[in-house]
Amino acid sequence: MTIECRNLTKSFGRTRAVDGISFAADGHVVIIGPSGSGKTTLLRLIAGLEVPDAGSISFDGTPVSEPGWALHPQKRRISCVFQSPALWPHMTVSENIRFGMGDVPAGQARARMDDLMERAGIASLADRYPEARRASIVRALAHPARFILLDEPLQNLNEELKEEMFGLVLGCAEKNGTHLVYITHDMAEAEQIPGMVLSMNRGKLSGPDGGTGRM
Numbered sequence: 001m002t003i004e005c006r007n008l009t010k011s012f013g014r015t016r017a018v019d020g021i022s023f024a025a026d027g028h029v030v031i032i033g034p035s036g037s038g039k040t041t042l043l044r045l046i047a048g049l050e051v052p053d054a055g056s057i058s059f060d061g062t063p064v065s066e067p068g069w070a071l072h073p074q075k076r077r078i079s080c081v082f083q084s085p086a087l088w089p090h091m092t093v094s095e096n097i098r099f100g101m102g103d104v105p106a107g108q109a110r111a112r113m114d115d116l117m118e119r120a121g122i123a124s125l126a127d128r129y130p131e132a133r134r135a136s137i138v139r140a141l142a143h144p145a146r147f148i149l150l151d152e153p154l155q156n157l158n159e160e161l162k163e164e165m166f167g168l169v170l171g172c173a174e175k176n177g178t179h180l181v182y183i184t185h186d187m188a189e190a191e192q193i194p195g196m197v198l199s200m201n202r203g204k205l206s207g208p209d210g211g212t213g214r215m
């Protein structure tokens with residue numbers, strides 16, 4: 001299962017979010033780089049959620065994106081874990097709800113929360129950590145995909161959960177022979193994923209070998 005990007009370019013207004021990126025990978029790909037360097041845009045291009053302005057993407061030698069055309073994400077045999085979860089994963093369900101209530105006085109907030117959680121049938125989950133992040137990872141792993149695209153999937157999980165979920169992701173990929181395209185800010189995580197490392201800066205690949213060295 002190979003991914004090949006050739007001269008891939010995508011602008012938003014005057015911002016060249018992805019600027020002439022080329023690489024070919026037959027294995028896991030780790031994408032690192034500072035905030036705003038184009039990592040998510042590159043992943044969304046690979047997912048077919050964005051259409052390139054220039055350049056192309058092919059999977060296993062078959063074109064999936066060209067200027068003005070992108071094969072529908074559901075037809076790509078990929079699965080995704082997106083960057084933004086709807087809830088804070090490091091707060092319990094009730095802490096998340098409380099956080100959203102801002103300045104409401106404590107007693108009043110508690111009563112309102114308890115009542116609403118009861119009515120929504122989630123009272124028993126109040127002191128548990130939200131499952132949205134983990135559920136989205138499981139959803140991606142369960143899919144019979146050829147590539148799993150993950151955009152900082154472990155961000156904000158506590159250390160214990162991070163380790164557990166990271167092991168699950170790598171273990172599943174290995175067992176099923178699925179390749180990962182994995183965005184992370186965490187060098188320790190990046191170093192544990194065997195494969196190609198793309199180091200992005202201002203929409204371009206940077207570093208030795210144009211950022212496509214192996215770690």
Ligand SMILES: Nc1ncnc2c1ncn2[C@@H]1O[C@H](COP(=O)(O)OP(=O)(O)OP(=O)(O)O)[C@@H](O)[C@H]1O
Nearest residue numbers: 012015016017033034035036037038039040041042
């Ligand atoms: N839909 C959009 N409309 C306008 N500008 C966008 C859009 N998406 C991304 N950009 C811009 O493109 C550039 C790259 O953004 P991108 O989200 O790909 O970076 P990133 O490397 O994922 O950053 P982070 O580490 O913060 O997630 C940024 O300048 C961003 O503001």
Ligand SMILES: [Mg+2]
Nearest residue numbers: 039040041083
């Ligand atoms: Mg991003």
